[in-house]
Amino acid sequence: MDELMMEAEKHLERGEYEEARHIYEQIINDEPDNAKAYNKLGVIAAYEKNNEEAEAYFKKALELDPKLSSAASNLGNIFFEKEELEKARECYEKAIDLDPDNPIPYNNLAVIYKKQKEIDKFVKFYKKSVELSNKQLRNPQKDKPGKRQRATSSYTGTGILGFIAVALILYVLIRLFKG
Template sequence: MAEDLMVEGKKLMNLGEYDRARDLFNTLISREPGNAEAYNKLGIIYARQQDFEEAKKYFLKALELKPDFSSAASNLGNIFFEAGDLDEAEEYYKKAAVMDPDNPVPYNNLAVIYKKQKKIDKYVSFYKKSISLESRRQSDYYDSADMKESNKPGIGKYWWVLGIIIGVIMYFLLSRR
């Protein structure tokens, strides 16, 4: 039952039906007060509606309930980033990366901060890390899909294209200093 509420709430959230999704997540919390994911989802809804103070409360509650909740830490970093507090955003993105070192999102978010701060070496390092982790995640997806080799998409032959694109982007970004 709780899982059904979560699935339906996520679906409504993705459709932009925030009031209905909020109702479902609040119902879920009334049934399971320790459900950190429901608090995190409520925080996302408030953030999407530009109510950053309310969003912050829900992300903090999610982290209180589940101190190693990488997604909530990263989302809290996003709140600070939106507020222009790059130091606090960086702190939460770093926490998120420690909590889930295989998640590319916090590394990408750190790269964005370092780019804004014109710390190009750090930017490149964290951006490469995020690309590497995302690539590994995609590879793991195809490996775990239990697909026959002949049915797998031919992504291997496109790696050189991806390399060229990344090279051009890096050249463009570094030459704009």
């Protein structure tokens, strides 16, 4: 199953959503309790702007594996887009509890606090996000030997490109919510 997951991930990274979806559905047919495959189907649905479907997939992934940090963070993103900031905050906090070394939910919480004009909290979570991103750049495999970093899979390319992507996304989001 790992080979199929890697093949689907390659399609997903290239934006080949139909091919990736087909493989994730095949995985679920073979392993109905595969939370990671449901999470990835949610990612595809979110990319395609089908937030209701994405939300259902992320909830199913968390039902199957309540410790799947990426599904909690992804569900938070759906709530954020729906302007349900309290639910989004709860999801990001859960993601942090499950994987305190992942910079992404810290960054997402920072954006919520910026939007809510809670600058002290914004700064706190933004700094933590940057700190963790820098740590991953310095030691991409040290923290989890033999495993690919979760945050890295959210980025395209090398660690440097990932950090630049996070910084650029944060800049754009801050500019959007400024005011």
